[in-house]
Amino acid sequence: MELTQAQLEQYEREGFLFLERLFSAREVAALDEIIPELLAVQNFSGLRRDEASGHVRRIHGTHFYCERIRRLARHPRLLTPSEQLLRGRVYLHQSRFIPKFGLAAPAQGFPWHQDFPTWHVRDGMPGPRAVVVAVFIDEVTAYNGPILMIPRSHRLGMMTCDDGPVMEGYRQLTVSPEQVTDLYNAEGLIALQGPPGSVLFMHSNLVHASSENISPLRRAMHQLVYNSVENACANPVRPDEDAARDCTPLHVLPEDCLLTPANA
Structure with missing residues (x-):
C-alpha cells in the first residue's frame, strides 16, 4: 500500500x-489473540510494570518472541508507507505493546514528551528520521486514555528538558508545562480516537502524551518504530528492546501475512 501525495504532505505538515x-476485523482479532502470549513472558527485560500498582504498563521488544509481531513489522500496509515517509529503507528500531487495561489493572499514563530526544540523548540516534506506528486493537474513545497530540509541534525541533519524573529506571525527557501551554495556545490539541484496526503514523518529534486509563474499557495498541537505515544509533547503551542494534533493512511480506499459519 502506497500513500498518496496528499497524505505525504499532510504528514509533513501536521x-x-x-x-x-486499515486492518480488517480478522486481522485485528489475530493481533488481539497474541496479547496473552505477550503477557505470559514474565522474565523478559522489556516487561515494564507500573511502579505504584505493579500492573504491566508496557512491553518493549515484542518482536523478539512473537512471530506475529515480526510479521506485522513487515506488513505492506505499515512498512511501505513508513519507507515513503522516511524516504528510503528502514529497520525496526523498537516494537512495543501498551495494554492500558483500565480499571481492571490500572497503570499511570505517559507525560508530555517527544520520542526522538530520548533516542538521541540515550542511544545516539543522529536525527528524527524515525516514525512511530500505532495499531489500534480496541476502539479508542475519549474515556480510555487516547493519545493526546499537539499538531505541527514536530517542526520546532527538540523541546525537552531533563527534569521529568524518574520512570522505568531513568529520568524521563519531558516537555515542560509552560512549553505545552504555549504550544496549545498556538496549535491546539488533538485527542486521537478511532475504531479497531486504525493506524497512526507519528513523527518522532511530535509532542504527545496520554493519561491514565481509569475507564472500564481496555485501550490496547501494538506500536512499531521504524528508523531509516541511514540514521542508525551511534552508541546504543540500552538493551536491544529499547534501541535495536540490528539495522538490517526490512522486506515486505504478502498482504495476508497476519492470517497465514505461524509455520508458513
Whole structure:
C-alpha cells in the first residue's frame, strides 16, 4: 500500500497521519489473540510494570518472541508507507505493546514528551528520521486514555528538558508545562480516537502524551518504530528492546501475512 501525495504532505505538515480501519476485523482479532502470549513472558527485560500498582504498563521488544509481531513489522500496509515517509529503507528500531487495561489493572499514563530526544540523548540516534506506528486493537474513545497530540509541534525541533519524573529506571525527557501551554495556545490539541484496526503514523518529534486509563474499557495498541537505515544509533547503551542494534533493512511480506499459519 502506497500513500498518496496528499497524505505525504499532510504528514509533513501536521506531524502525523491517521488512517481508519486499515486492518480488517480478522486481522485485528489475530493481533488481539497474541496479547496473552505477550503477557505470559514474565522474565523478559522489556516487561515494564507500573511502579505504584505493579500492573504491566508496557512491553518493549515484542518482536523478539512473537512471530506475529515480526510479521506485522513487515506488513505492506505499515512498512511501505513508513519507507515513503522516511524516504528510503528502514529497520525496526523498537516494537512495543501498551495494554492500558483500565480499571481492571490500572497503570499511570505517559507525560508530555517527544520520542526522538530520548533516542538521541540515550542511544545516539543522529536525527528524527524515525516514525512511530500505532495499531489500534480496541476502539479508542475519549474515556480510555487516547493519545493526546499537539499538531505541527514536530517542526520546532527538540523541546525537552531533563527534569521529568524518574520512570522505568531513568529520568524521563519531558516537555515542560509552560512549553505545552504555549504550544496549545498556538496549535491546539488533538485527542486521537478511532475504531479497531486504525493506524497512526507519528513523527518522532511530535509532542504527545496520554493519561491514565481509569475507564472500564481496555485501550490496547501494538506500536512499531521504524528508523531509516541511514540514521542508525551511534552508541546504543540500552538493551536491544529499547534501541535495536540490528539495522538490517526490512522486506515486505504478502498482504495476508497476519492470517497465514505461524509455520508458513
